[in-house]
Amino acid sequence: MSDGPAPMISVFRSLAEIPAGPSVVTIGNFDGVHLGHREILSAVAAEARALGVRSVAVTFDPHPQQFLHPAEAPRLLTPMDERVRLLASTGIDAVLVLHFDAALAALLSHEFVRTILVEALGVRSLHEGGNFRFGHRARAGVAQLQKYGVEFGFAVHVHAPVSVRGLEVSSSALRDLVAAGDMRRARWMLGRPFAVLSTPARGRGIGTRLLVPTVNLAAYNGLLPAFGVYITRLTVGSRRFQAVTNVGNRPTFGAASFAVESYILDFEPVDLGEQTPLELEFLLRLRPETEWHSPEALKAQIFKDVAKAQRYFRLAR
Numbered sequence: 569m570s571d572g573p574a575p576m577i578s579v580f581r582s583l584a585e586i587p588a589g590p591s592v593v594t595i596g597n598f599d600g601v602h603l604g605h606r607e608i609l610s611a612v613a614a615e616a617r618a619l620g621v622r623s624v625a626v627t628f629d630p631h632p633q634q635f636l637h638p639a640e641a642p643r644l645l646t647p648m649d650e651r652v653r654l655l656a657s658t659g660i661d662a663v664l665v666l667h668f669d670a671a672l673a674a675l676l677s678h679e680f681v682r683t684i685l686v687e688a689l690g691v692r693s694l695h696e697g698g699n700f701r702f703g704h705r706a707r708a709g710v711a712q713l714q715k716y717g718v719e720f721g722f723a724v725h726v727h728a729p730v731s732v733r734g735l736e737v738s739s740s741a742l743r744d745l746v747a748a749g750d751m752r753r754a755r756w757m758l759g760r761p762f763a764v765l766s767t768p769a770r771g772r773g774i775g776t777r778l779l780v781p782t783v784n785l786a787a788y789n790g791l792l793p794a795f796g797v798y799i800t801r802l803t804v805g806s807r808r809f810q811a812v813t814n815v816g817n818r819p820t821f822g823a824a825s826f827a828v829e830s831y832i833l834d835f836e837p838v839d840l841g842e843q844t845p846l847e848l849e850f851l852l853r854l855r856p857e858t859e860w861h862s863p864e865a866l867k868a869q870i871f872k873d874v875a876k877a878q879r880y881f882r883l884a885r
Contacts, residue, residue: 577656580664583688590690591662592616595626595702597739600645601654603759604697604730604737611725612695613659622661624689627651628668635668642743643791650765664689677703681716693723732756749794749853761801761849764788769827770842778804781835785828785846792828793850795857799877802830803847810834812870812877813848816857831870833877852880 580586592615598605609625616623629648633641646654648665655663666672666684675683680703685691694717702708710726717724730737737757745754746762754762769784783802795816802811810833817826830848854873860866 577652577660578662579652580662581667583664583684586664586688588690590619590621590692591624592619592621592693592695593624593626593685593689593691594695595700596696597631598625598627598646598651598655599631599739600742600758601651601658602737602739602742602757603732604757606658606759607730608695608697608727609655609658609660611727613661615693615695616661619692621692623659624662624664625655625660626664626666626684626689627655628672629665630668632668632673636673642740643789645739645742645746645762645791647765647790674704677708677712678716681713681720685722686720691720691722693725695725695727697727697729699729743791746791746793746850749796749798749856751793751798751850751852755851761851762793763847763849764790764792764828766828766846766848767843768840768846778838778840781832783830783832783840783846785830785848788828793853797854797857797873798850799852799854799880800830801849801851802832803845803849804838804840805844807836807838810877810881811848812854812873813850814857831874833874833881 592612594608594612596605596608601609612625613623631641631644652663652665685694694713696710696713698710700710700713702713710724714724714726733753733756735741735753735757742754742757745751745757751762764785766785766788769786783804793815796814798813798815800811800813802809802813811830812833813828813830815828828848854876858869860869
């Protein structure tokens with residue numbers, strides 16, 4: 569669930585927009601803004617406050633892998649607008665969103681540091697994880713970064729990986745968990761439930777009011793959990809509902825038809841148009857998607873799914 573409106577934050581989308589002044593900086597894709605990211609971002613914000621300078625997170629749009637290797641690039645946990653909102657919630661003062669293109673991909677590591685960190689951001693101190701890579705073909709790592717720190721006069725802080733319940737936190741590990749439908753471990757790494765932000769699907773009778781307890785999500789380009797049935801929370805505008813959600817092809821009813829379909833448990837009519845924002849939080853996977861031998865068998869299973877979800881929410885209270 570979103571933590572409400574993000575604090576005020578400056579968002580720069582080019583080097584020309586950045587006002588002069590010293591900064592404490594971290595660079596990354598920050599997909600998911602998970603607990604590992606948050607530890608580094610909190611350290612950046614704290615050091616910047618102590619020094620009386622601004623704190624800046626530098627990220628990229630599109631994700632470098634989406635530009636360099638589009639066929640193999642991962643589906644992302646968080647779209648850019650949500651990533652910026654989550655970054656703002658860490659106490660960072662500003663986000664620099666660099667457009668990742670051929671020119672940036674070709675930039676040698678020394679030029680990246682000189683033009684972006686030193687000249688544009690006035691870096692005093694830089695915080696990164698130990699696996700940080702940058703520059704042309706990602707050839708440079710933290711050892712080279714530390715040498716540049718000596719050359720240009722800024723400190724470099726290398727953070728150890730964050731582990732939670734024996735799991736090392738990373739965006740790639742998180743994506744694997746979500747893709748497998750493991751919402752419990754994904755929540756451990758995120759520090760919050762995995763959520764999808766979207767709008768209602770078109771062409772399904774959406775008007776100015778939602779009068780039935782079922783909502784389908786519009787087509788979504790980000791990462792979705794594995795096919796299956798989940799206990800979820802659905803936020804429609806400002807109203808939050810308990811729900812059971814099916815992700816998959818609905819195989820019982822003829823031709824496959826992919827949908828993310830949520831059945832609201834504590835339903836009441838609510839305003840819903842085609843652009844109404846929806847947030848769907850995935851709390852627990854109940855079962856994989858199954859093709860039932862009859863609609864009656866499916867209906868019986870849905871009753872069982874609903875009962876399990878209702879018990880989950882009772883215990884959560």
